[in-house]
Amino acid sequence: MPEASAPIVRIRNLSKAYRRGTQVIPVLTDINFDIARGEFVALMGPSGSGKSTLLNLIAGIDSADQGSIQVGDVEITTLGESDLARWRAGSVGFIFQFYNLIPVLTAYENVELPLLLTHLSRRERSEHVEAVLNVVGLADRMDHYPSQLSGGQQQRVAIARAIVTDPEILVADEPTGDLDRASAEEILQLMDRLVREFGKTVIMVTHDPRAAEKAHLIRHLEKGELSVT
Amino acid sequence: MGIPYSYSFRNLWTRRLTTVLTASGMGLVVFVFAATLMLTEGLEKTLVETGSSDNVVLLRKSANSEVQSGVERDQASLLESQPEIAIGADGRPLLAKELVVLINLKKRVGDKPANVIIRGIDAASLKLRPAVRLKEGRMPRPGSAEVVAGESVAQRFKGCGLGETLRFGMRDWRVVGVFDAGATGFSSEIWGDRDQMMQAFRRPVYSSMIFRLRDTGAFDAYKARVEADPRLTVEAKRETQYYLDQSEAMAKFLRILGLVLTVIFSIGAVIGATITMYAAVANRVTEIGTLRALGFQRKSILASFIIEALLLGLCGGILGIFAASFMQLITISTMNWASFSELAFSFTLNFSIVWKSLLFSAVMGFVGGALPALRASRMNIVEALRAT
Ligand SMILES: Nc1ncnc2c1ncn2[C@@H]1O[C@H](COP(=O)(O)OP(=O)(O)OP(=O)(O)O)[C@@H](O)[C@H]1O
Ligand SMILES: [Mg+2]
Numbered sequence A: 001m002p003e004a005s006a007p008i009v010r011i012r013n014l015s016k017a018y019r020r021g022t023q024v025i026p027v028l029t030d031i032n033f034d035i036a037r038g039e040f041v042a043l044m045g046p047s048g049s050g051k052s053t054l055l056n057l058i059a060g061i062d063s064a065d066q067g068s069i070q071v072g073d074v075e076i077t078t079l080g081e082s083d084l085a086r087w088r089a090g091s092v093g094f095i096f097q098f099y100n101l102i103p104v105l106t107a108y109e110n111v112e113l114p115l116l117l118t119h120l121s122r123r124e125r126s127e128h129v130e131a132v133l134n135v136v137g138l139a140d141r142m143d144h145y146p147s148q149l150s151g152g153q154q155q156r157v158a159i160a161r162a163i164v165t166d167p168e169i170l171v172a173d174e175p176t177g178d179l180d181r182a183s184a185e186e187i188l189q190l191m192d193r194l195v196r197e198f199g200k201t202v203i204m205v206t207h208d209p210r211a212a213e214k215a216h217l218i219r220h221l222e223k224g225e226l227s228v229t
Numbered sequence B: 001m002g003i004p005y006s007y008s009f010r011n012l013w014t015r016r017l018t019t020v021l022t023a024s025g026m027g028l029v030v031f032v033f034a035a036t037l038m039l040t041e042g043l044e045k046t047l048v049e050t051g052s053s054d055n056v057v058l059l060r061k062s063a064n065s066e067v068q069s070g071v072e073r074d075q076a077s078l079l080e081s082q083p084e085i086a087i088g089a090d091g092r093p094l095l096a097k098e099l100v101v102l103i104n105l106k107k108r109v110g111d112k113p114a115n116v117i118i119r120g121i122d123a124a125s126l127k128l129r130p131a132v133r134l135k136e137g138r139m140p141r142p143g144s145a146e147v148v149a150g151e152s153v154a155q156r157f158k159g160c161g162l163g164e165t166l167r168f169g170m171r172d173w174r175v176v177g178v179f180d181a182g183a184t185g186f187s188s189e190i191w192g193d194r195d196q197m198m199q200a201f202r203r204p205v206y207s208s209m210i211f212r213l214r215d216t217g218a219f220d221a222y223k224a225r226v227e228a229d230p231r232l233t234v235e236a237k238r239e240t241q242y243y244l245d246q247s248e249a250m251a252k253f254l255r256i257l258g259l260v261l262t263v264i265f266s267i268g269a270v271i272g273a274t275i276t277m278y279a280a281v282a283n284r285v286t287e288i289g290t291l292r293a294l295g296f297q298r299k300s301i302l303a304s305f306i307i308e309a310l311l312l313g314l315c316g317g318i319l320g321i322f323a324a325s326f327m328q329l330i331t332i333s334t335m336n337w338a339s340f341s342e343l344a345f346s347f348t349l350n351f352s353i354v355w356k357s358l359l360f361s362a363v364m365g366f367v368g369g370a371l372p373a374l375r376a377s378r379m380n381i382v383e384a385l386r387a388t
Helices: A051-058 A081-091 A107-117 A122-135 A151-163 A181-198 A209-214 B005-014 B016-050 B073-080 B151-156 B194-200 B216-228 B239-283 B285-294 B298-329 B351-378 B381-386
Strands: A007-020 A023-036 A040-044 A066-071 A092-095 A169-173 A201-205 A217-222 A225-228 B055-060 B095-106 B113-121 B133-137 B146-150 B165-168 B171-180 B189-193 B208-212 B234-238 B331-336 B341-346
Touching (some): A023 A225, A040 A051, A040 A209, A051 A066, A051 A201, A081 A107, A107 A122, A107 A151, A181 A201, B005 B016, B005 B298, B016 B341, B016 B351, B055 B216, B055 B239, B073 B095, B095 B194, B113 B194, B146 B151, B151 B171, B216 B234, B234 B239, B239 B351, B285 B298, B285 B381
Parallel strands (some): B113 B189, B146 B171
Antiparallel strands (some): B055 B208, B055 B234, B095 B113, B146 B189, B165 B171
């Protein structure tokens, strides 16, 4: 049984490089990094420093060359492709820069999508979807298609989709990168609320210092290496 | 549970112009496919309905049709007294010795000549063909130069309407009636008194004999006995089989023609579907990456795009069948290849053809969608998400 203070993400000696022909481009070298449960972490750093790569590795959509990534009590670097997909469905909530909602599905259906991978009945699914749409304040827009919503509203639907399965971690790659000041502020407040009220763990990649201010902890990546601020 | 069907369906709906264009291409192929089947079906139906399975046709051995056949008078009298022949209500055997001759008549439209079957009938001829009913006028009087024409002939050939006069066998024949023979081949015949016709055409022998079996199960034994009899040179066939054999060459030709057209066209349609589906995959790379990130497996992505392609194919199938169903309004007249006479029949649509066409269209969709769906399912998640 893990103690209350045990980190929810535990990264040890993580390395990743891209190979282009004979050329090896190191992206991450020997990263060691813990994230506590209920933490709001911002990953910052110059373009090309490997922020997205690190986030993708934690979220289980990219594979490491070396090292270990433990999320909760699962060592994800050893999981096969289908197991990894199943693990993501239950344990990771994704928030993207361009929201990545499915255009042909309504807000309700977009949020319901991850629940189709669970054993929940139609009624249970509808209860969950309505609950999270209420959290993001868009219950009255559930029949709208993404194209009928503003950028900020789309991102709130995307956040509802990310939390509907009650995952262990939320990963967000520049969640405010495509939004105006006011909408960005709304999204950041919403994420802050998820951490404070619902005890979520959020890992956010951002270029925006004002976004990073919301986080409890800021980590800098520079040439594939981490430093604490 | 995988990706919902509505996702595939709505994507087709969202790009409906492309969908309709691609589906139309497939629809054209399905139309050709269905129309060929309908034509063959119509031909066989007409010819099979012409016959009755209780009736036996007697022809000279190795004669393919009544026109080529001849039955000598002495053989005819021997055959007349066989015990298998049913007796009619009037106490006389249900048997007819008939003469079948081809003559050349001109069409009302265009004046083009075509062959028409003239059938010299016996007293029992009408009773043996329940599908034939007098529609207008009366039947010819025995011993007179009078004829009745099948409805299709009456409409399409000069001199064959009620009250008109025809010239053949160096005599004039008055059309005293028009008969309706449903969808059977008799609609394309002219009937008159047999003995008058044998005189006019100077034929010493009958063409064929036809009789009703007393017991339909007795056919095989009857056939074996009659065909083994050294005094006889005839062959016995059930009437249904006789007419089916008549349609065989034509049906085969239609089937091969249809197959060739269908195969050639379907290659184009499948390529069209492949291009459309590749474009659909290329337009939705980020979406595919997102679905995968959310936890949907490769096989769910594969299934979702395959379903989309199947739906696309079925749209084409429905369009094609819809168009083909209008072909039922058209009556085709063509050469009956066995007798070289005119035969009228229609495109006939039935459930089996609908079912086959839909299956065919789904197969086209599947084949067209397979490679694009495979590509979609093989994408790398990170690269797909980067494609924004
Ligand atoms: N598929 C790939 N092949 C080769 N190199 C890659 C590939 N993906 C990423 N890289 C390289 O890895 C490095 C880190 O990329 P990453 O996307 O993690 O950077 P980032 O910190 O998120 O940058 P940004 O702030 O611009 O989003 C970059 O130098 C990039 O060029
Ligand atoms: Mg990045």
